[in-house]
Each structure stands twice: as structure tokens, then as C-alpha cells.
Amino acid sequence: MIAHHGHCFDGACSAALFSRYLREREDQKRFTFKGLAYEPNAPPIASKFVDGAINAILDFRYTASPQLTWYFDHHVSAFQEPGSREHFASDTTAKKFHDGAYGSCTQFIADILRERTGWSAPDMSELIRWADIVDAARFENADVATSLDEPAMAITAVVQECGDDAFCSELIPRLTSESMTAIAKSPLIESRIQPIRERQAALTERMARVGEQKGVVAHFDLSDSPVDTVAKFVSYKLFPTSMYSVVLAWTPRRAKLSIGFNPWSKRPRQHNIAELCEQYGGGGHPVVGAISMPGTELPRAKRAFEEIIEKLNG
Numbered sequence: 296m297i298a299h300h301g302h303c304f305d306g307a308c309s310a311a312l313f314s315r316y317l318r319e320r321e322d323q324k325r326f327t328f329k330g331l332a333y334e335p336n337a338p339p340i341a342s343k344f345v346d347g348a349i350n351a352i353l354d355f356r357y358t359a360s361p362q363l364t365w366y367f368d369h370h371v372s373a374f375q376e377p378g379s380r381e382h383f384a385s386d387t388t389a390k391k392f393h394d395g396a397y398g399s400c401t402q403f404i405a406d407i408l409r410e411r412t413g414w415s416a417p418d419m420s421e422l423i424r425w426a427d428i429v430d431a432a433r434f435e436n437a438d439v440a441t442s443l444d445e446p447a448m449a450i451t452a453v454v455q456e457c458g459d460d461a462f463c464s465e466l467i468p469r470l471t472s473e474s475m476t477a478i479a480k481s482p483l484i485e486s487r488i489q490p491i492r493e494r495q496a497a498l499t500e501r502m503a504r505v506g507e508q509k510g511v512v513a514h515f516d517l518s519d520s521p522v523d524t525v526a527k528f529v530s531y532k533l534f535p536t537s538m539y540s541v542v543l544a545w546t547p548r549r550a551k552l553s554i555g556f557n558p559w560s561k562r563p564r565q566h567n568i569a570e571l572c573e574q575y576g577g578g579g580h581p582v583v584g585a586i587s588m589p590g591t592e593l594p595r596a597k598r599a600f601e602e603i604i605e606k607l608n609g
């Protein structure tokens with residue numbers, strides 16, 4: 296059972312790379328893929344593990360479970376569960392790895408497996424390269440970051456919007472053997488991309504309308520009508536001189552604050568966004584993070600939104 300960060304390109308690529316390793320090196324033939332989400336009141340991860348099977352968590356929080364066989368993650372906020380850091384540190388299986396310095400979990404898995412076992416999948420190098428670009432936001436500019444023309448970007452957009460377990464169970468095995476160009480042209484992606492293009496255009500328009508820059512922070516309160524997915528780099532396309540963006544998105548299910556550092560900012564980052572998010576029960580990376588609250592707690596999310604704008608300007 297491979298549990299991976301759900302609705303996430305890096306999570307899907309991690310699952311693809313690692314499942315191929317298990318197939319080639321540990322003779323595993325059947326895989327169950329399970330997407331994990333940072334949600335308030337999410338069921339414990341261990342409840343998804345299968346007895347007697349290889350259970351892996353990729354690109355997601357650690358959990359102290361005796362059923363966990365493999366673990367790879369690069370989120371600096373991986374050890375939120377009480378006692379999890381100690382459990383990880385005392386592990387003796389040499390199958391649990393964490394490195395917060397990595398841009399993507401996929402690259403991390405590739406490097407660890409090559410160093411430790413000599414295994415690699417040369418035909419997946421393009422996938423690994425793009426997982427690193429996407430997850431670490433190492434795009435050349437805001438235009439590449441907001442365009443769906445690159446096959447990897449089209450797949451990323453569809454994974455983020457439609458990446459439930461049924462979809463990922465189809466996508467992930469294909470990522471182990473097909474080119475992203477072929478996958479992006481196939482019905483799996485092609486049939487889902489058009490509405491995303493249209494929604495993204497509409498969202499860009501809405502962000503241009505409600506967006507404002509205060510100091511070095513571009514902020515967008517989108518809570519007046521439900522929106523689930525946020526095109527995070529649009530903010531830097533709209534406000535190229537901003538250093539940070541703060542987006543408040545809301546659905547009846549959850550209020551979500553997305554905070555990011557402008558990767559094309561000419562000025563160096565002054566704040567650790569993961570730490571900032573942790574103050575509100577969220578997490579992420581130094582350059583990008585998120586905070587989720589139940590949808591009923593929108594007033595609290597709005598207060599956090601205002602506070603974070605102030606803190607980022609401080």
C-alpha cells in the first residue's frame with residue numbers, strides 16, 4: 296500500500312518512482328495507491344495501512360506506526376504528530392528517510408535509492424526533473440508557472456483538481472512507463488484539461504479584481520464565493536513586485552490560507568513560511584505553506600489572513 300501526498304504532482308511522481316522500485320527490486324506486483332490530505336479531523340494515516348503488506352508513506356507527514364515499512368518525505372513540517380520525531384529517530388530499519396532540504400520528494404527518493412541500492416530508472420529522469428521544478432517552484436518565470444502548455448504542467452493541473460484515488464490509480468502506473476507528452480495527449484488528461492483552462496482563466500480574472508498589494512504582500516480574499524483550487528503563481532504574474540502572496544480560499548468544508556514567497560522576487564526572503572503556518576496549525580516549506588481550518592471557522596481564517604499580511608510586512 297503506497298500512501299502519497301494526494302492531489303499533488305510530486306506525491307504522484309513519488310508513488311510512481313517508488314512503485315517501480317518495489318516492482319523491480321522487491322518483486323511487488325500489486326499496488327494500492329492512497330492519497331493523503333492535510334485536513335482537519337482526517338482519519339489517522341495508519342488506519343489505511345494493510346496488514347501484512349508493504350506500507351509506504353511518500354511526501355507526507357510521518358506517523359508512528361509499527362505497520363509503516365517505508366517512509367520518504369521532504370516537508371519540514373513532517374513531524375507534527377506527538378512522539379513522531381522520536382519514533383522516526385529510533386527507527387532501525389534503514390527504510391525511513393527525511394530531508395527538509397530537498398525540493399521534491401521524488402528527487403529525494405531517486406537519490407536515496409541510487410546511493411543505497413544502486414537502483415535507478417533512467418527513463419524517468421524527465422519526470423523527476425519536473426517534479427523538482429513543480430514542487431520547488433523552480434520555474435523560469437511566472438508565465439511558465441501559470442501556463443498549461445508543458446505536458447508536466449497539464450498533468451500537474453489535472454492531478455491537483457481531479458487527483459482522487461481512482462484517477463491516481465490510473466495515472467501513477469502510467470507515469471512509470473510512458474512519457475509525459477503521451478500521457479498529456481491521452482484522454483486521461485485531455486478530457487479533463489479544458490474545464491480547468493476555463494476555470495483558471497476565470498480565477499485569474501477574479502484574482503485580478505480582488506487582489507491588492509499591501510507593502511510587499513499581494514493578498515487575495517476569495518472567501519465571498521466557494522473556490523477549492525488556487526492558481527498560486529497568478530498572484531506574482533499580477534503583482535510582480537510583491538515578495539509574498541496570501542490567498543484565502545473557502546468552501547463549506549474548509550477555509551484554506553495559502554502563503555507563498557515570490558520565487559522571482561529580486562529581494563531575499565525574510566520569513567520562514569512553514570514556521571509561520573505552524574503558528575496556525577498548518578505547515579509546508581520555508582517558501583510555501585498552507586493552513587486549513589473547518590469551513591465554519593471562516594472568521595478565524597480571516598483574522599489569520601490579516602495577521603499574516605502584517606507579519607510578512609514586519
Ligand SMILES: [Mn+2]
Pocket residue numbers: 300305306354369398399400430
Ligand atoms: Mn513534495
